[in-house]
Every structure is written in C-alpha cells, then in structure tokens.
Amino acid sequence: MRVVLAGGGTAGHIEPALALADALRRNDPNTGIVCLGTERGLETRLVPQRGYELALIPPVPLPRTLTPQLLTVPGRLRGAINAAAAVIDQAQADVLVGFGGYVATPGYLAARKRKIPIIVHEANPKPGLANKLGARFTEHVAVSHADSPLPNPTFVGIPLRREIATLDRLAMGDKARSYFGLLPDLPTLLIFGGSQGARALNQAAVAAAPYFRQAGIQVLHIVGPKNTEEPEPVSGGPQYVTIPYCDRMDLAYAAADMAMCRAGAMTCAELAAVALPAVYVPLPIGNGEQHLNAEPIVAAGGGLLVDNAELSPDWIAQNLLPVLADPARVANMSEAAGRMGRRDADAALAQMVYDVVRSAGAAR
Incomplete structure (x- = not known):
C-alpha cells in the first residue's frame, strides 16, 4: 500500500x-x-x-x-x-x-x-x-x-505518538521526577505553553512561585526557547524547575499530578489520554476553538478552565493550589480526564x- x-x-x-x-x-x-x-x-x-x-x-x-x-x-x-x-x-x-x-x-x-x-x-x-x-x-x-x-x-x-498513547503515568512517576531533578513525594505541577511557550502563563506562574513554595508544591515549567522568565532561586523547599524545551513530554506528563497549559487539540487529546487533569488557559485569539477543545474535559470533571485575561498569581493561589493540596480531588479529576481520552x-x-x-x- x-x-x-x-x-x-x-x-x-x-x-x-x-x-x-x-x-x-x-x-x-x-x-x-x-x-x-x-x-x-x-x-x-x-x-x-x-x-x-x-x-x-x-x-x-x-x-x-x-x-x-x-x-x-x-x-x-x-x-x-x-x-x-x-x-x-x-x-x-x-x-x-x-x-x-x-x-x-x-x-x-x-x-x-x-x-x-x-x-x-x-x-x-x-x-x-x-x-x-x-x-x-x-x-x-x-x-x-x-x-x-x-x-x-x-x-x-x-x-x-506511541510514547504518549502507551504511557503509564503512575508506573513512570518516580523515574520521571528523577529525570527532571524533582523530589518523588511532593505534589507536582507541570506548566507549558506549546513549543514556543506562552508569555501569559509564564508571567503568572513565575509570579506565583512564592505561593507554590508556601503550599509545598514543586513545579516543572517548560518556558519555551524564547522566554527568559525564571523565579529567583531559593535554597531549600519545593523546587521550581524551568527548562526552555522538552523533547520527552511523556516523562513530563508522568512527573506531574496536574498541568497548566493552553488548550490546543493535541494538548487536550494527550492529557486526556494519559489521564492528567489540567488548568486550561485557551489562547485568546482565533475562532475560540481552544475553549471548545477544553470544554468537554472540564465539563466531565477532568480540569479547570480560565480565560487568559483572568489568569494571575491570585487566581492560581485561590483556585489551583487548593486542588493540588487535595490528593483525593486530583485522583477524581484524573479518572474523569481519562474517561474522555482515547x-x-x-x-x-x-x-x-x-x-x-x-x-x-x-x-x-
């Protein structure tokens, strides 16, 4: 053929x-x-x-x-x-x-x-x-x-991709966190904005770094090759790891308990397939398709949805951190996201x- x-x-x-x-x-x-x-x-x-x-x-x-x-x-x-x-x-x-x-x-x-x-x-x-x-x-x-x-x-x-479609996040979790220099036993948030990063996500997340540390949450942040946002280094406490690009997104997904990201069709499909709940921040341009991509997953209980203009360090502190601090809720959201995946x-x-x-x- x-x-x-x-x-x-x-x-x-x-x-x-x-x-x-x-x-x-x-x-x-x-x-x-x-x-x-x-x-x-x-x-x-x-x-x-x-x-x-x-x-x-x-x-x-x-x-x-x-x-x-x-x-x-x-x-x-x-x-x-x-x-x-x-x-x-x-x-x-x-x-x-x-x-x-x-x-x-x-x-x-x-x-x-x-x-x-x-x-x-x-x-x-x-x-x-x-x-x-x-x-x-x-x-x-x-x-x-x-x-x-x-x-x-x-x-x-x-x-x-097969490495995504066949990923067992739970089985790979410890190896994945070690790969990125993360601790094995802390709640972990993955932040990414596509291959070029996303300035609004980067700025809000970096500004929220003190909130993450206070809440005992470690962060893996793929900032994009053209972005320089990075929190001030702090000795001790949960880590905030920034990398410009990631060619092992399977390991990034496996390292995380939750993601914060845009809502492109591939992103939504991959996160649902690997049962990773997410805060979706749709790109505020185009015909609104990113909002439509995320809506069914969020409606099923597999994530949160926030407009780009509303994303801020305070929003993160008030809406995202309480979820990450509740393992049972994260587990329920993971199951809901997985039911939407193929x-x-x-x-x-x-x-x-x-x-x-x-x-x-x-x-x-």
Whole structure:
C-alpha cells in the first residue's frame, strides 16, 4: 500500500499524520509513505526526524479578507496542485489522507484530479477551510469531536505518538521526577505553553512561585526557547524547575499530578489520554476553538478552565493550589480526564485507510 499524507504547517497537523504513519508501518513495514509539506512548516524538521519521506510543494496560504494578495491565489494554487499531483504520481499513491492546514488544500484537489480516494481527518471542533473543502470530495471523514459539523463524520479521536498513547503515568512517576531533578513525594505541577511557550502563563506562574513554595508544591515549567522568565532561586523547599524545551513530554506528563497549559487539540487529546487533569488557559485569539477543545474535559470533571485575561498569581493561589493540596480531588479529576481520552485513534484511522483502499481496489 502507498499513502500520501497531507498535514503540514503546525504540530497540530503534523503529529497526527506521523502517528498514523507509525501505525501503518507497525502493521506493515513495507507501506510506502510520503508526507506533503512546504518549506515554511515544522514538517521540514519533524518528518525527516521520524524517518519519513517529505515532498515539498509551494505554500499557498489563503487570505481571510479581501486583499490584493487574493488575486495571486489562483495561479499559485494551480502550481501547488500540479506539484502535489506529481508527488501522487511518483508515489503511485493508493490514497491521500489530509489533516488540514494550507498544505492539505492542494493535496485534496490533486487527489481529486488523479481520482484517488481521499480521507479527511479533522482534529478541531470547528473545521478549517481546507477540511471543509476536502470533505466535499469524500465520504470518508474522521473526526475527534462527535458533534463535528462535517458531513459523514466517523469519530476516531486524534492519533497520538506511541510514547504518549502507551504511557503509564503512575508506573513512570518516580523515574520521571528523577529525570527532571524533582523530589518523588511532593505534589507536582507541570506548566507549558506549546513549543514556543506562552508569555501569559509564564508571567503568572513565575509570579506565583512564592505561593507554590508556601503550599509545598514543586513545579516543572517548560518556558519555551524564547522566554527568559525564571523565579529567583531559593535554597531549600519545593523546587521550581524551568527548562526552555522538552523533547520527552511523556516523562513530563508522568512527573506531574496536574498541568497548566493552553488548550490546543493535541494538548487536550494527550492529557486526556494519559489521564492528567489540567488548568486550561485557551489562547485568546482565533475562532475560540481552544475553549471548545477544553470544554468537554472540564465539563466531565477532568480540569479547570480560565480565560487568559483572568489568569494571575491570585487566581492560581485561590483556585489551583487548593486542588493540588487535595490528593483525593486530583485522583477524581484524573479518572474523569481519562474517561474522555482515547489511546487507539491511530489504529482506528489506520483501519479506515485499509478499508478505503480495499474498497477502491474492489471497485476497480
């Protein structure tokens, strides 16, 4: 089987695509996989790092408003479609699986042009423009929110990396805390804001460092490579460990009793899968999708939700610290978060790929 994956741009598009690629290769190491991408996206680093072939096509971001740039889109899109079609031809693809983002639009149009089956995967509650388009060309639409507005939705969840999907947090807890230089027996809060960090989270958390120490809570804070916030070092007492970047998020999750973070689709899916409760601070821009990502988990009892503008050291002291000081409540929140998680989305989406390819082969 030969598969083209179109999921470039952000980690939220790339990681599910790579998780699917891993699942397909686990089932059959001879599966041919090519990832579509552009020179602008994180895929230039993430895809080769995971050992997959990356084929670059011209980027064609679509303007959201009427600007002179809109006039250049048809010509540039035509070039990107032709480039994607050439990749499909060279790969002799049996199917194209798209995950949204601007690399997916030319991928969908090229697949339609070449008459090969299309599968759309939508991670967010509000579909983007690319997946709205792709869903018009296929009956095979995989979603991570059961009430997705896309036509013909099949709920599968978000494919996750195996080290996350198979993580046993409790079994790994002591090893993980030792890895980060944390003590084994103190309540632990993990703070992170995505690959670049999040200034509002960083500032509020660092300012709350005295509160954490007074409450006997240690902190692992991934501040992001461009951020310099760091609390004043204090000898003795609970530690506040800051690191610029973490390439072992499985260990970071295992080290923590609770997290404070943004609410991207991948973040919510990973935390629910590993049953780690969280304070979700949705990014205050965009179409409100981060709020929608966190809402079901919070409603089920698996976390707290606070607007970016309301997050402050006082809010942390009044709302988060009492939770961390109550092990029974943390345990209940962990169970609630875990009930909302799905660890086998990669296998479910891989099965959809097999079914679609077999069906297309039988039709021929």
